[in-house]
Amino acid sequence: MSASLGRRALAEAVGSAALVAVVVGSGIQATELSRDVGVQLLANSLATVFGLGVLIVLFGPVSGAHFNPVVTLAAWYTGRREGDGLTARDVAAYVPAQVAGATAGAVLADAMFGEPLVRWSTHDRSANHLLLGEVVATAGLVLLIFGLARVGRAHAAPVAVASYIGAAYWFTSSTSFANPAVTIGRTFTDTFAGIAPGSVAPFIAAQMLGAVLGLALTAGVFGRRPAPARADAIALHGEPELTAPSHP
Amino acid sequence: MSASLGRRALAEAVGSAALVAVVVGSGIQATELSRDVGVQLLANSLATVFGLGVLIVLFGPVSGAHFNPVVTLAAWYTGRREGDGLTARDVAAYVPAQVAGATAGAVLADAMFGEPLVRWSTHDRSANHLLLGEVVATAGLVLLIFGLARVGRAHAAPVAVASYIGAAYWFTSSTSFANPAVTIGRTFTDTFAGIAPGSVAPFIAAQMLGAVLGLALTAGVFGRRPAPARADAIALHGEPELTAPSHP
């Protein structure tokens, strides 16, 4: 990662803002245009697949394109013994950037659609089976991201992570938030994609639990991590293309 | 394939569970949100395309990402004369892992949506033209997987197999189960994607027949297999990336 921490944190903030703007904005557009909730979620999920894939391909080489405190923490945890992994200082810059960005994204979406800029969501999401959905969604996300790195396919992350979220919108009961920053950001809009503030803490707890399960599953399926080899140890966190100007 | 048989079987179990959780879970979500069955199947099929592609790209390097006894058996059959193909012992580990995983996936989906964890499906699927659909669906799947290996394009399998299933949801009358393990797993949920236990045996028989036709078609279109060359003989079963940590 050749970019300065400032630029990397900016990339995380801009990317998180764009992600939430896509999720919230497409939700508003969909509810304005259709009365079939299935059609609404189709539009919402497809827009997110398209947008998230683009954000990862664009910002991945700068910051790793986490946009997600759970991913940042897991990356720090799994790489903490390697000299070139994410440091605690990186985490302390990334996480606030993600939360601030996610909040700004919700406000921007509201502004684009002429909604009140900030209004607490009244969308209660507190049923227990929704929390199970969040555990599963986050475990799968972590398994995917860290598993891809283990099999040398981190280059497939933009398409794979976006596709995963597209599936998880539908197969999990919670429509797969799987991201504490996005969860917080979505409290600020009282529209289709919002979540009531009272539902946030259990959602984040479920996401944390899911991340732990995801790391355990990664170790189970892909084996314990070998001793760090310098070369690609942080392929996940950023690809070397930014410093290498030309693509072969 | 450098992974131990235990880890490979675990990958097959986790992948099969995830596949059925995607199919069943997205079916439940879709029926909860829309009353247009066309919209329901659109959501169900798109979620499956996204999910299946991700599972193949993630687990392919570990176990070959079969998630399907018919594929495992066909891989064993076509590679039985080659020293490095799938062995009978592998088959004996893969198939139970796939069936157990598929069943767990259906239960997990039910749990995420607050449905009874286990309830036999009452969805009768016994019409003869549905069985023809299963023959066609499975023949096409086998032709695709083994044909891709024959033309040196096994690397395209994640996108190609997922896309095939996305098409087959719609162009076959049975919505393309094409997989005995998934068929069994889907008996345990009385929701959109379920299948009544009484319809299972004919479905599996049709799938077996389809697999035989698919292998025959593969030989017809791509020619008889040449004498085994060590290098890529089992490109289908796993790519060498797991042991080669860095991707160029």
Add this chain to the structure above:
Amino acid sequence: MSASLGRRALAEAVGSAALVAVVVGSGIQATELSRDVGVQLLANSLATVFGLGVLIVLFGPVSGAHFNPVVTLAAWYTGRREGDGLTARDVAAYVPAQVAGATAGAVLADAMFGEPLVRWSTHDRSANHLLLGEVVATAGLVLLIFGLARVGRAHAAPVAVASYIGAAYWFTSSTSFANPAVTIGRTFTDTFAGIAPGSVAPFIAAQMLGAVLGLALTAGVFGRRPAPARADAIALHGEPELTAPSHP
């Protein structure tokens, strides 16, 4: 192209059958499940995108994956002065295989859905603006296929051609048949995707005209073809992977 003409013609027949089975079958399924014609065409077009991309990636290395007499004729015409292009004998084998395959595909789709195996379509498609749609659809298809070869991107054909047809389903008034073999095949089914026999001749004439326009556009945008260089002159017709067993 290392495959024998017999195997190449078989690939064209099987591929054309599968293509029409996808188009007709998904049309029947869609009309059975939804009453919203927009949803029906969404399902029909997405199934075709998925299916066509798979067929091109699978059969391209064998026969070039034309599945379309207009493409075969244009490939013969543009390569006729090169020793290694498609010969008249190839054309004489490909075109009947495509028509026979397309017809079989329609019958197979009818059988899978319990429809009469053969019943002439009553779907009249004779309005003049539909013919303009076919001219545009075919011109675009030919421009795409031969343009990709000219810029050295024939490897992108599976995704690009499938995506093009997905767009053309919607942006042309005729829903883009753009293929005489498929047009003939679709007369044999009186379902969503059928075309009345009386509409066939004008459709094929429009497709031929579109192909000529497409070749003229290709020359205009990409320049006249340089003197043939042995190496990749027929990249369009088949990639060398079939004979090279291993993919790097």
Add this chain to the structure above:
Amino acid sequence: MSASLGRRALAEAVGSAALVAVVVGSGIQATELSRDVGVQLLANSLATVFGLGVLIVLFGPVSGAHFNPVVTLAAWYTGRREGDGLTARDVAAYVPAQVAGATAGAVLADAMFGEPLVRWSTHDRSANHLLLGEVVATAGLVLLIFGLARVGRAHAAPVAVASYIGAAYWFTSSTSFANPAVTIGRTFTDTFAGIAPGSVAPFIAAQMLGAVLGLALTAGVFGRRPAPARADAIALHGEPELTAPSHP
């Protein structure tokens, strides 16, 4: 860029015509087939994703596949100090070609669907929050295109730009015109995708403002541009494949 300016301008004209034909034509088809506006926009946006991706992969090696005066101007501005960037003369050829092409595309779509060839749109799009949508849509587009070039991923532009527009149809309130030539072309059709002439000037002003913001964001996230290195400086404007006939 080895192609003559004449051929490059022709590529811009044909590509812009095709893009608007896709947008307008699929809009007409969708409104003819469905009464659910959500389904209409799903069809419209998916057709555009498919069509735009194809156009970029096909014409990128010839002209850079801008199809958009804002992109052309930004490319000229950012590359103006480099000897091999876009020149003012190029801009003077590209922009009129784009506007003429976009207009022709709208007329062609009308013709294909039996609509009056030219009729001013009555679709008023003058609300302030729509203009904010255009600012955001264009800023994001410029950030994506120039950011991809900065991280050496210009090769991903066909899929990434098409996906971005697919998301922006939904997450911006204006459905993301983000293109002055397309905006002008869409005044000539009184159908789903039209825009009333009176709404054009504010839209274009918003797009210009968005482009400036997009370039500022690009500099912020990806850093100031280094001194030009000959090799890939204009990877954005065209890839060298046209002159290199064979793809490895």
